[in-house]
Amino acid sequence: MPEGDPSSSAAEAAPHPRHVIIAGAGIGGLSAALFLAKAGWQVTVAEKVEALQEFGAGLQIAPNASRLLADVGILDDLRDFSVEPLALIVRKGDSGQELSRATLGEQAEARFGAPFIVVHRADLQNALRKRVEATPGITLRLGLQLTEALEREDAVTAVFQHGDTEERIRADLLVGADGVWSKVRQLSGLPGPSRYSGNTAWRALIPREQAPIFAREPKVNLWFGNGVHLVHYPICGGEEINLVAVIEDTWQEEGWSCDGDPDVLIQKFAPWCAKARELVAAAPEWKRWALVHRAPESRWSRARMTLLGDAAHPMMPFLAQGASAAIEDGAALATLLTPPCPRPEQLALALKRYDAARIPRTARIQEEARKQGRFYHFSGLFGRLRDTALKVLPGEAMLNRYAWIFEHDARKDTL
Template sequence: MPDDDPASPAPRHALIVGAGIGGLATALFLVRAGWRVTIAEREATLHEAGAGLQLSPNATRLLARLGMMADFTDLAVRPQEMVVRRHDGTVLSRPVLGKAAEQRFGAPFLVIHRGDLQNVLRQRAEKTSGIAFRLGHRIIDLRETDDQVTGIFETASGVTVRIAADLLVGADGLWSRVRPLSGLPQPSQPQGKTAWRGLVPREAAPIFAREAKVNLWLGPNAHLVHYPVSGGEAVNVVAIIDEPWLEEGWNAPGDPDVLTRLFARWDEDARALIAASPGWNRWALLDRAPESRWSRGRVTLLGDAAHAMLPFLAQGASQAIEDGASLAAHLGTAGHPAPIAGALARYDRVRIARTARIQSGARSQGRIYHLSGPLALARDTTLRLLPRDAALNRYAWIYAHDAESLTG
């Protein structure tokens, strides 16, 4: 039956709160499945910010199914390997990525600036029939009946707006407003680590840092990650340090002199890269304890709103994209819609189990990165002995995963 036949049922309507990576990707997956989507965002204008991120094959295969890989051609970098070093510059291992990862998992491993990824998703959503944006809308409450859920919003001018839908998705980040409105506790757990993030223009970066590689430096109580982004025009640099967060809020400008002192005993290449950044922002690193549920009635969560995680498996953005694909798959297509309550229960079951495992793995990885003394020596010896494809083997359970499978 054609879509414009008057006997065709009206498409179901999803209200997504939050226009970040997870919200935008989810909108695209839902529209592909026959939904109509409204994205409500508290900011009056959409702007792309943040630092670099890694997209592993479990996410890029999903973006490829949306027909988006060509959109990343000039923006993403395909690293050929990871170079793991001690803080004194000694190379410990060179795990393969690039062609080896793509051949094994059928999708590429990419590094990209968060703003570039968000911009590509936003542009695709703006061009997609069935997606509408409501900017400058801050959610303040929600109401639910048997047959619909209504988000109640306040605009910048103080006007109250109600938007009714079949489903409400909280994709509004670490400090989600939907989360407490759906009856889940809000606090995230500080992990005693701070991320210093910088972006170095290509022409200012040391030559070694411009190469298409992910670089990981390991030191006592700290580590350093860097890789090129924005088509190689900049180098994303992140320094992770064991330190308590004492600021108000969860990010603040970073004093470069403090960072220079913290890395004063590191190799000169690491120090040169740190010195090349024109500025730094400090971020508290937090995660959440796994929940027994994310959904209630016609309301659910995804991304950081559901499962904030530490960045040490580089899965934050990839898991948000997985969430959106999984949610759409469980809700069914226009021709074969699934009842919402049952679909959300199944979504919770498969996604909570997977993201909880990744959260736990990220915490463990952070501890391993920051070892010192004899334990660090044992770690380094192990890294030297590993074959170059060991990381692909170890994390195949992440990279080979298909989130559109109804069992995942």
């Protein structure tokens, strides 16, 4: 047992649950650690990689998550790194014609009670990590890969591979925040791996001075094409432009940083308008990842194990809710696990309530995200109908349609 680990004798002797191990230090795991520590839990976050890398690109953080990040100081910490977009603009890829524009910025912040922000995943992860490291009661351990979990009535023991050695940590609860290929999910006896969706996301970062002027504005831009769409917005305080192209194809490979051949994209966007082509050509390099999803389940939790984030509900990125929903999960779990020393039967009840509150909500977001993807990629008659509807409807209709997502306060998920 490592020195100073909260799972050592004091926690083992404790008659009631109070030490939680979180497997995975992604956005979901680190934010859950902050919420659970605030709720009075001792937290060990165990992450398999030796160093949290600067992988990834842009994430949209909607008001349903930013209101929760504000609670633990992260919104303030991100002030210099994030961008608060002023509008969401939808365009046709071939002509460049603007189809719709919804106002974001202060107006949306006033309406939903918290801001929409866009941020580099690494900036958000760094801000969370710094807070985690500065919070008494949280221990962050890198290089620990969860391989096994032994659940007993009074405790759960998580088994980790740490280099050549095995390490065991005992706790009252194990939370799997270990992403789409979750080990905790597998150990919980839940259905097997996520499924590839037939869509690949290509992403690039363009330094501000190399990006076309229109792409530097603080706006989220969405372009529709046939079987493809493009999203871009500035991040890193405006210093980088995040560009994501989602393409229907059958490529399947696990990982977040596979190289993408720029010529494939240049060809794909050849029928698009000059502005869009200029933007795609400005990307210095492309990374791609195959998008995965899974059908919702009826349970995530067992007596002393549960899931959150992508481990629980991988979703298509078309509503940009993957990170926000993971943050919501942690906040809801912490609310339900307050106070931190419930008796074992109270822990079981809290986890049941967590499943009952979170599964229907995230299932609805997963389903809406899938539908949204089809809507984005329509062609022919359906494409023309979509474009006409967008032109006729006020831009705010886009926000109204998803107000149920943005207005939600997961701290009240206490069914």
